[in-house]
Amino acid sequence: MVVFGNYVYSKPLKHIFAFSKKDLPLCFTKIQKYAKYGYLVGYVSYEAGLFALQEQKEHKKPLLEFILFKRRSPLLASSLKSKALFYPTLKQGLNEELYKHTFEKVKHHLKAGNTYQVNLTQEIHLQSHCEGLEIFKALLCMQDTDYKAYFKTPFVEIISLSPELFFKLKKDKITLEPMKGTIKRGENKQEDKKNKKNLKRDSKSISENIMIVDLLRNDISQIAKLHTLKIKSLLTIKTYPTLHQMVSKLQAKVPHKSLYEIFSALFPCGSITGAPKKSTMGIIQNLELRDRGVYCGAIGVITKNKARFNVPIRTLIRYQGEDFYRYGVGSGIVWDSKWEEEFKELQLKSQFLFPHNFKLLETILVRDNQAFLLSYHLKRLLKSAKDLGFDYPKILEDSYQSLKNPLDTLKNFEIFEPLLSKEGWESIPDTLLPFLKRDSNPSILRLLLGKEIFFEQIPYTPIYSHKVAFAKDYIHSHNDLLYHKTTLREHFKESFNQTIFDYIYSNEKGEITEGSRSNIVILKDNILLTPSKESGLLRGCMRQVLLDSKLIKERILWKKDILKAERIFCINSLRGIIEVTLNECKNTSN
Template sequence: MILIELIPYSSFEESYRNLGGLLFEDTLTHPGFTISDHYYDAKETIELIYKKNQNLKEQISYLFDRLDEERKKGLYPCGILYYELGYHFIEGLDLFESNLKEGTPLLHITLFQKKRKLQYKNPDPNEFLNHSITKINPKWPEAKYIEKWKQCNEFLVQGESYELNLCFPVELELIGDLFSVFQSLKTKQKTKYSVYYPMGENSKTIISVSPELFFEVKGDEIKTEPMKGTIVRGNTKKEDQKNFNYLQTSEKEKAENVMITDLYRNDLGRIAKQGTVEVEELFSIRGLSTVWQMVSKVRAKLNQPFTWNTVLSALFPSGSVIGAPKQRSYSLISSLEGMNRGCYTGAFFTSEEENDVPLIRTSVTIRTLEIQSNGDNHNAVYGIGSGVTVLSKPNEEYAECLSKLRVLNNPIPPKFEILETLLVCKGRIFLKEFHTKRMEGTAIRFGFSFSKEKLDEIIQELELKISLKSRVRLLLNETGGFHFESTVLPKRTKRPTIKLCFAKEAIDSKNIFFYHKTTNRKEYDNLMLVCKEMKVDDCILFDTDGNVLETCIRNLFYNQNGTWYTPSLDTGGLPGVFREYLLKKLWVKEKVTTKDDLVHASAILTANSVRGFERVILVRE
């Protein structure tokens, strides 16, 4: 058994750059850390391409038998199975009768002699070498996608298939260090199946942040986790919950998922002991950084010892990236898409054997870059797609496809901590339950480790230690550690009056950090510098439609015709706990607010849980 070695990221990076090899990494299980399986010291590389005049059937069968033998000898066979290898493994299809072009890659496998298992703390993005992702170009504009979708829909209506997974490529350019590209993508999407695979002397590299397990084998147990059903994450808690609820209750998404789950049950039934195929979970919703995914789990016991040929003949490629029925859908997709998918929607695998027990892990190669390099310039292909059924709508499907680009074009998040600013007086925290609930929600949204017990302990500690009226910054880091800083507040004899002006420009409503309280306050800090230049205390933020939101550190309240309102924060702005308290008490109403509403208000106040209410003088240029 290989023990996990805990090392600093800098040591990990240095050793990897010296040793090279393949990384298979889990950034999800332990928030703030990466568990890395590092395979290195390659003994042999095996590549197979399509050749029209060769009997590939026997060659492929022999090759996978050999992988079983090499694994039993103590080697670590790992690699990529390209989607087009489905012509060999899907019953009723034949590579010889396919229309594949000469030289189409079918697989790329490396036999590694060594493996080490490491855990390192996730690095600060400032440690990455220079790199960029540019010129992201979906090869199908929406009009072309809709044209293909209509053809797809005709096949479905005619009963040729029940579901078709329609995909198309996205071309892009990468500049700089590919290892840093890999590390930066992992900060944007945390998964259990991240892969960095330089493929030897052909200047190709595979980078994958796939969230989908294809199958995993431990001894005679096999499990699969078909993933079908996607919707983007919301920025606000309300929007995020709305999208979650939609996915959870969508008949269209559930129909897609159950079809593929049934397909997996049937496929596993061909290689499983009778009565052992079991759907462990159905329609579970899993939150990634950018999207919600619907996942089901199916497990079984193999009816004979694991061999690659037997299992791949039953399962490859994953039904979740083809449709149902499998053979007919695979053929229809080939005619619809009109191009090879390559490594996209194929499978990546690692394999080893321990005490005569095979350990096999495979992921579906979605959210995957296939890269061809020329020095520090790299051309890449990244596939996107979605499952189409008779319940689908073309514009929604195209939007779902584009949502899978977010992992590429979202900015790299900085290192930050989750923050709550508390008013503590005589050992009591004002609005404690509101603060703890908000902190927990933010932790869940960003994938931080969160323990209610640890939070209760730190709160008890600060309540015992702090007796004078104080402002306390309670902080939570990604690994689940709490700490706090306190400042004694001066006595206030009267309610202060502050000067506000409107910000110079609209905020970016897509920036998630405008909706959650964290230490990443760069945008707010820049705005406050402008306020100082204008000799005002704070500025009023607004969206691109001119709707007013909040200030940099305060929520807004204004009186209009005798009623107190607070601006809606659906397009940006932090819902302060004092604001939430006032809304819950029905003392204020939420309303979409314009600049004119504030200009003509009979009174304006700001408030937060530490400062309380403050009168406002609105400064206009």
């Protein structure tokens, strides 16, 4: 599936690509030739740079790549439905110290008069259990744009939610819409209106936008018909789900100009370089020390007498051989910019990837001033917070560091109830004690981490059943939040009653995953087995203890394995190890 704008493209006929700048003129000649036979969808990488600067260098990634498609059809809402849930793991985040350091270098260049504005960027690395097309569909539900794109080739996979038009061409009329100036959405209508008004009056944003408009006027004037260049609108505010942006619009006529001539005059877009373009691109190359690639290049579609390209911001890119997505993000720096505000803008522009519309959760068995497997719980919570981009108070890290895991290994696998054992209990650190009610009766501590941290204690109640049943619905292994304990639990649809302790779920392939409140262990051929984490499940603390003790092994399991198991166990850190049996009348096929 290849998407650009509101269309899906099919029936590929030709594949055009170039790894060297010397091949670009020939590629554009081919593109112009093939345009009358269908629709050419593709991209030009930022490293194609200023076309006028010739070089012989062979690049490792394509500078240009287009595929000719015979057909296109409207992108239907029904084709965008997906049961996958995208919430990425952050493998490399924004680097505040590095940003501050490079920002100061930009200021030196501004002071020396080497540049007037620099678009300084950083790159985030993300991983997900979702397929690329599933990610595209998920993000589209949160932030639809006119210039969206999904494009996958042997070289690269691109997921673009760019709101910025680079240029559109219709016969000889060209339109450009540079975007410069950003402010976050308000918490309510009144604050949102105020923020929008503040952006419209912000001298820095106005200065940045007008500077880029002047740069693009200079670029387009090289190929525009005399007296046809007009500024159709200046400093208009456009609103998106997480932010407001300042946009201007230029139009001109470019009769008898080839696509190569148009790109030579305009590429890359001034809104993602700065001004003046040539010298500023040199400064960027020396400061960022990485290739931008498709990010900040151009993605678009070309057909007979028409073309439309976005500026690939808000874009995820995964290159051949990589198991993560790159997400570039930047802002324009001028003389009166402050590094703290610019860094916040980078965070704001990344926000739609991490909506944080839920809380992280740990449920911990406590009694007096002790907690069961506390170090395991805090370790899991801290890892999830780091992976999912949650800020967390220092007391959590300090509390975890003060603990020494008392249950590194268990010697035997046997029915185990934490309240009847001395093993696994840890003294609650002094840093956490003020938040808890001390009680000799056992209780369950719910530790919730969102924008703030919350502690609540609920009574510990006995279980009334040792029966389990197969759930009617399945859970999708491409749900990134399955692998973290959160307050989002819609994937567990079965409701509990006193006759069933837990429901056993399978994934979309039929592989057993977990219960809705416990992990599953079976005895088969005298070996204790638990479903593989690759099937899609939460790695419970009790499960981790048993794996660390080498008492259980991971394996892909199926419903037939449960049905033929010699023994079945449910395990979690509240109840320990419970032997269960299948409730025959409740078993249903997926």
